[in-house]
Amino acid sequence: xxxxxxxxxxxxxxxxxxxxxxxxxxxxxxxxxxxxxxxxxxxxxxxxxxxxxxxxxxxxxxxxxxxxxxxxxxxxxxxxxxxxxxxxxxxxxxxxxxxxxxxxxxxxxxxxxxxxxxxxxxxxxxxxxxxxxxxxxxxxxxxxxxxxxxxxxxxxxxxxxxxxxxxxxxxxxxxxxxxxxxxxxxxxxxxxxxxxxxxxxxxxxxxxxxxxxxxxxxxxxxxxxxxxxxxxxxxxxxxxxxxxxxxxxxxxxxxxxxxxxxxxxxxxxxxxxxxxxxxxxxxxxxxxxxxxxxxxxxxxxxxxxxxxxxxxxxxxxxxxxxxxxxxxxxxxxxxxxxxxxxxxxxxxxxxxxxxxxxxxxxxxxxxxxxxxxxxxxxxxxxxxxxxxxxxxxxxxxxxxxxxxxxxxxxxxxx
Amino acid sequence: xxxxxxxxxxxxxxxxxxxxxxxxxxxxxxxxxxxxxxxxxxxxxxxxxxxxxxxxxxxxxxxxxxxxxxxxxxxxxxxxxxxxxxxxxxxxxxxxxxxxxxxxxxxxxxxxxxxxxxxxxxxxxxxxxxxxxxxxxxxxxxxxxxxxxxxxxxxxxxxxxxxxxxxxxxxxxxxxxxxxxxxxxxxxxxxxxxxxxxxxxxxxxxxxxxxxxxxxxxxxxxxxxxxxxxxxxxxx
Ligand SMILES: Nc1ncnc2c1ncn2[C@@H]1O[C@H](COP(=O)(O)OP(=O)(O)OP(=O)(O)O)[C@@H](O)[C@H]1O
Ligand SMILES: [Mg+2]
Numbered sequence: 001x002x003x004x005x006x007x008x009x010x011x012x013x014x015x016x017x018x019x020x021x022x023x024x025x026x027x028x029x030x031x032x033x034x035x036x037x038x039x040x041x042x043x044x045x046x047x048x049x050x051x052x053x054x055x056x057x058x059x060x061x062x063x064x065x066x067x068x069x070x071x072x073x074x075x076x077x078x079x080x081x082x083x084x085x086x087x088x089x090x091x092x093x094x095x096x097x098x099x100x101x102x103x104x105x106x107x108x109x110x111x112x113x114x115x116x117x118x119x120x121x122x123x124x125x126x127x128x129x130x131x132x133x134x135x136x137x138x139x140x141x142x143x144x145x146x147x148x149x150x151x152x153x154x155x156x157x158x159x160x161x162x163x164x165x166x167x168x169x170x171x172x173x174x175x176x177x178x179x180x181x182x183x184x185x186x187x188x189x190x191x192x193x194x195x196x197x198x199x200x201x202x203x204x205x206x207x208x209x210x211x212x213x214x215x216x217x218x219x220x221x222x223x224x225x226x227x228x229x230x231x232x233x234x235x236x237x238x239x240x241x242x243x244x245x246x247x248x249x250x251x252x253x254x255x256x257x258x259x260x261x262x263x264x265x266x267x268x269x270x271x272x273x274x275x276x277x278x279x280x281x282x283x284x285x286x287x288x289x290x291x292x293x294x295x296x297x298x299x300x301x302x303x304x305x306x307x308x309x310x311x312x313x314x315x316x317x318x319x320x321x322x323x324x325x326x327x328x329x330x331x332x333x334x335x336x337x338x339x340x341x342x343x344x345x346x347x348x349x350x351x352x353x354x355x356x357x358x359x360x361x362x363x364x365x366x367x368x369x370x371x372x373x374x375x376x377x378x379x380x381x382x383x384x385x386x387x388x389x390x391x392x393x394x395x396x397x398x399x400x401x402x403x404x405x406x407x408x409x410x411x412x413x414x
Numbered sequence: 415x416x417x418x419x420x421x422x423x424x425x426x427x428x429x430x431x432x433x434x435x436x437x438x439x440x441x442x443x444x445x446x447x448x449x450x451x452x453x454x455x456x457x458x459x460x461x462x463x464x465x466x467x468x469x470x471x472x473x474x475x476x477x478x479x480x481x482x483x484x485x486x487x488x489x490x491x492x493x494x495x496x497x498x499x500x501x502x503x504x505x506x507x508x509x510x511x512x513x514x515x516x517x518x519x520x521x522x523x524x525x526x527x528x529x530x531x532x533x534x535x536x537x538x539x540x541x542x543x544x545x546x547x548x549x550x551x552x553x554x555x556x557x558x559x560x561x562x563x564x565x566x567x568x569x570x571x572x573x574x575x576x577x578x579x580x581x582x583x584x585x586x587x588x589x590x591x592x593x594x595x596x597x598x599x600x601x602x603x604x605x606x607x608x609x610x611x612x613x614x615x616x617x618x619x620x621x622x623x624x625x626x627x628x629x630x631x632x633x634x635x636x637x638x639x640x641x642x643x644x645x646x647x648x649x650x
Contacts, residue, residue, distance in 0.1 A: 327524070408469050
C-alpha cells in the first residue's frame, strides 16, 4: 500500500467519525495552542521587563533600602535605612566611574487639576535625575538646584499625566493639587513636561518634585532622626566604569556610614536586574512549558485511546484486508497514518489558533497594562513536532495490535 | 497444483484440543470446479482457510505448485495469498464505506498494481454489475449484488484459485444459480480453479467434483457427472 493510499484510507476513516475525530484531537489542539501562546506571552513579558529595565537609562546602579522593621518611622512601608545624606555622601566620595547620583522618594498620589484628576507616581528627586535616567524635558524645565534649595512647590509632569490633567491646553504655569489622603494636599505649579518615553513602562505617568519639598511638606518621608528617607538612589556610571568595583565602593561606603555589620540596603546594577528578570522568566517559561507539555501528553493519550477503539471496531475490516493480501506493514501504515493525520491535523489547527491568539493578545490591555506577546518560531516548530511525535507514538501501539489480529478470527467475528 | 498430504489442524482451547482436521488428503488440479460438502463442524472452513493460506496446518504438508507452503510466515502467506487466491464468503465480507469499485480495487492496492480503476471496472463488468452500481457502498446493494462485488474482488488479481465458503448461503435460488453460472464461466473461460463449500446438493451438483468430509477427514470424492449417472441408473 502506498502512502497516498494510506492517506486516502485515513482521511476517510477520520471523516466518517467527524465529531469523534474532533474530540480526539482537541487535547492536542489545546496543547499546541497553549505552548505557542504561553511561550509568546512569557517571551513578551521577558522582553517587556528587559526593555523596562533598559528604558531606565544606561550603566545604572540602584541602591535601595533594606526592609525596615521600625514601625513608628517606617510608616506607609517607607524604609529608613537609606537617606538623602547617603546620596550626598556618594557624591562627596567622588568614586571613579560615577557620573551622577539621583536620590528619589516616590509614592502614589492623586493629582488634580480643575475637574481632571489622575493617579500618578510622585517622585522627589534632584536635577541629576534627568542625566541619570537619560530623560528629556519637552517643555519648560526639570527640577533645578534652586528648586531644591528653596524647597519650591514646583512640579514636572510626565507626558501622559500632562495629557490627562490638561487635555486641551498648556500645562506650564498651571496649578496641580497633590492629594495625599484626607484633607491633606498641596498645590504645585507645573514648570515642565517630560518628553514621552513610550514603551511598556509607566514612566510617562510620573510627576517630579524637588526632594527637599517632599522632606518639608510630607512628614512621612522623614525618619526618626529627621532625615529624608529615600526609596532609591540611582547612580549613573560612565560607560567605561568597572561596575563591580563601583558597586563594592558604594557598598563599603554605606556600610561604614550606617555602622552595620552587613548591608541594610541592596546595590544592584542594571545588568543584575536584567539577569534576575531573565532568570525569573526562564523559570516561568519552564513552568508554562511543562503545563503545555502535559496537555500535549494528555492529548496523545486521547489519540491512542481512540486508535485502540478504532482498531477494535475494525477487526473485521482488518481481516478482510489481510485476506486480500495486506501484509503487516500495510496494516501498520494504515493505522499509523490515521493517527498521524489526526495529530498533524490537530497540530496545524493548534498552530493556527496559537498564532491567532498570540497575535490577538499583543497590545491588548490586561489589568491596566499593555500586553506584549512575542511568537517564537521555535515554539511553533517544537509544539508541532511534539504533536506529530505524540501521534506517531500513540498510533504505533494500536497499529501493532492490529497486525496481531488473526484474519480467520476477524472474519468469523459476525 | 494443490495438494494436501495428511493435513491436520488442532486448535488448542481452554477445554482441551479440538481436532478440526485429522489427516486430510486432497489433490486438486488446475481448472477444476470442486464442491466440498459435509456436516457442520466437519472441518470444511478449516480446510478452506488452510488452502487459502489464511491459516497453517499443525500437521502434514501443503504443496502449492509442488512447493511446500506449510511453514511460510504471515507476511509471506499474505503476499502469496493476494496473488494466487481469491476469496468469496457467505457473509460477503465487504469493507464498510467503500464503494463497489473500491472494494474490487483493494487487492490491487496491496499489490501496488497500476490501472486499478480500469481493472476493477473490468472485473465488475465480468460479474455483470453494471456501471450504475460501481459507486455504491455495501449498504446500497442487494445481497446478490454484494456477492457479485465480492466475486469481482476475488477475480481482479487474476488468481489461480477461487475459494468460496458457502457463497450462496445467503442468496435465494435464482441468485444462487446466477452466482454458480458465474463460477462456471470463470472455470471454463479463464481456467480458474474454483473450490466452494456448500450444504446444498443442488448447488454441489453444478460443480464437477464433490468432496465429502466427516469429522476432519475426507471420506468421499466423486465426479459429479458419474454421480448424476448413478442416480439416473438408480431411479431407472
Ligand atoms: N479457532 C477455533 N478454535 C477452536 N476450535 C475451532 C476453531 N475454529 C474451528 N474450530 C472447531 O473446529 C471444528 C471444525 O470447524 P469448521 O469451521 O472447519 O467447520 P465447518 O465444517 O466449516 O462447519 P460449518 O458447516 O458449520 O461451517 C469445529 O468443531 C469447530 O468448533
Ligand atoms: Mg464453515
